[in-house]
Amino acid sequence: MRIVLLGAPGSGKGTQAALMVERLGIPHISTGALLRNAAKRGTELGLKAKSIIDRGELVPDEIMSDMIEERLGREDVADGFILDGYPRNLAQAKSLDTMLERLNQPTNEAIQIDVDLDQLVKRIARRAKKEGRSDDTEEVVRNRMRVYHEQTAPVIDYYADRGLLSHVLGDGEVEEVLERILSVLSVNQTST
Ligand code: AP5
Numbered sequence: 001m002r003i004v005l006l007g008a009p010g011s012g013k014g015t016q017a018a019l020m021v022e023r024l025g026i027p028h029i030s031t032g033a034l035l036r037n038a039a040k041r042g043t044e045l046g047l048k049a050k051s052i053i054d055r056g057e058l059v060p061d062e063i064m065s066d067m068i069e070e071r072l073g074r075e076d077v078a079d080g081f082i083l084d085g086y087p088r089n090l091a092q093a094k095s096l097d098t099m100l101e102r103l104n105q106p107t108n109e110a111i112q113i114d115v116d117l118d119q120l121v122k123r124i125a126r127r128a129k130k131e132g133r134s135d136d137t138e139e140v141v142r143n144r145m146r147v148y149h150e151q152t153a154p155v156i157d158y159y160a161d162r163g164l165l166s167h168v169l170g171d172g173e174v175e176e177v178l179e180r181i182l183s184v185l186s187v188n189q190t191s192t
Pocket of ligand 1: 007008009010011031032052053056060086088123124126135144173177
């Protein structure tokens with residue numbers, strides 16, 4: 001199963017993807033995590049990305065497309081994957097489709113996790129205290145939300161137009177949200 005997870009910053013994409021890995025047995029690919037790891041390792045790409053991430057802007061499409069192409073070329077995605085953080089604008093959505101068509105492995109499902117703004121702000125503020133992620137400051141979060149609404153939200157319609165989109169309510173306990181996602185995917189919720 002090839003799944004794209006969509007949702008605003010703090011909506012729970014990373015949290016849900018990590019749980020879905022255990023239930024679906026396919027890898028979680030988070031472009032945010034790939035970029036943060038590259039920054040931690042101090043690679044040229046990582047350092048360039050860090051200054052962009054710390055402003056809450058999007059890393060250029062060519063860099064992201066190379067990164068995703070490399071990742072989707074690995075063996076562990078043979079049975080599918082859960083994409084979290086990509087695509088993030090229409091150009092990336094089209095580029096992903098082209099890439100997957102070439103591999104004869106089109107996206108099966110796009111899931112939009114819906115959470116209201118108050119809740120998102122609370123979650124990110126909590127994480128900021130706990131983890132101190134450099135892009136979780138108030139000013140940067142405001143910019144991430146703006147970028148999300150301007151550039152990423154149109155991707156929701158992109159998948160809706162292709163008949164691939166489902167909305168899932170992201171409020172409540174993480175396990176509840178997971179069950180909603182598995183139900184949309186028609187995965188047996190009692191399976192391990
Ligand atoms: P990325 O890492 O993708 O960040 P994001 O989309 O802003 O998402 P977050 O990680 O903030 O939230 P999430 O939805 O994963 O929620 P989470 O599970 O963490 O990207 C970071 C940056 O990298 C971007 O701004 C950009 O600069 C760059 N980038 C990445 N991809 C790119 C791309 N494709 N193109 C260009 N640039 C790119 O949950 C949030 C918090 O809430 C956690 O503390 C969690 O414990 C908590 N939580 C989760 N679920 C619940 C729940 N049900 N109840 C209560 N708390 C919950």
